[in-house]
Amino acid sequence: GAGVSQTPSNKVTEKGKYVELRCDPISGHTALYWYRQSLGQGPEFLIYFQGTGAADDSGLPNDRFFAVRPEGSVSTLKIQRTERGDSAVYLCASSLGPGLATTGANVLTFGAGSRLTVL
C-alpha cells in the first residue's frame, strides 16, 4: 500500500482480556518495527522483524506480549491478559530492509498508531 496501515485505530478493552493489533507495512518493505508510546513520552522499541523472523524482540516487556509476521508482510502484535499499564499508543513502522542508507532512501515510515485503553 501507499503507507503503513494500522488497525484498529482505537481499542478499548477490559483488564484481563486478549488484544490483537494489526500492522500492514508498505509493500516491499522487509523490515517491520513495533514501538509503544505512553502519554507524554517518546516511543519505546518493542520488536523488529526482518522478513518473517523476529530479529530482535528485546523490547517486549514480558511474556504477555507476542508478535508474528507469518508471511513477511502483515504483522500482528498480541497482548494477553491485558493490564491497565498496557494502555498506550502502539506504533508500527517499516523500512526497505536492514540497515540505513546514507542517502536516506531507506527511510522509516510510521503508521498512525493503535491507541489501546485498558479499563
Added chain:
Amino acid sequence: KQEVTQIPAALSVPEGENLVLNCSFTDSAIYNLQWFRQDPGKGLTSLLLIQSSQREQTSGRLNASLDKSSGRSTLYIAASQPGDSATYLCAVNPDSNYQLIWGAGTKLIIKP
C-alpha cells in the same frame, strides 16, 4: 544505558521567529540520530537523519546539527510558521537498524 533527553518539554513562540530545539544523549557511540515530527492522530514523520560521521543536515527551513563527542544535537527552525506546530522528537540509533532510543519530545506551538 543510552538515555535521550529533550529540553524544553514545551515551547511557544510567535510566528516568524527562529528557534532551536535541543536533544542530548548519554552514550556517544551512536550510528546516527534522527529528528521526527509528530502531529496529533498521525504517525511520526522523519525530518532529518544525521549519520555519526556528519556534523549537520539541512532540509528547507530545518537544520539539524550533531556533536557526538558532547552528546548533543540541535534542530534549528528558521522563520517559524503556525504549520510548524507539532511535537518534535529526536531518536538515537545505536546500530544500523531501527531499534531507536527516543527522547520525550518538545511540544512546539507557533502563535500566528
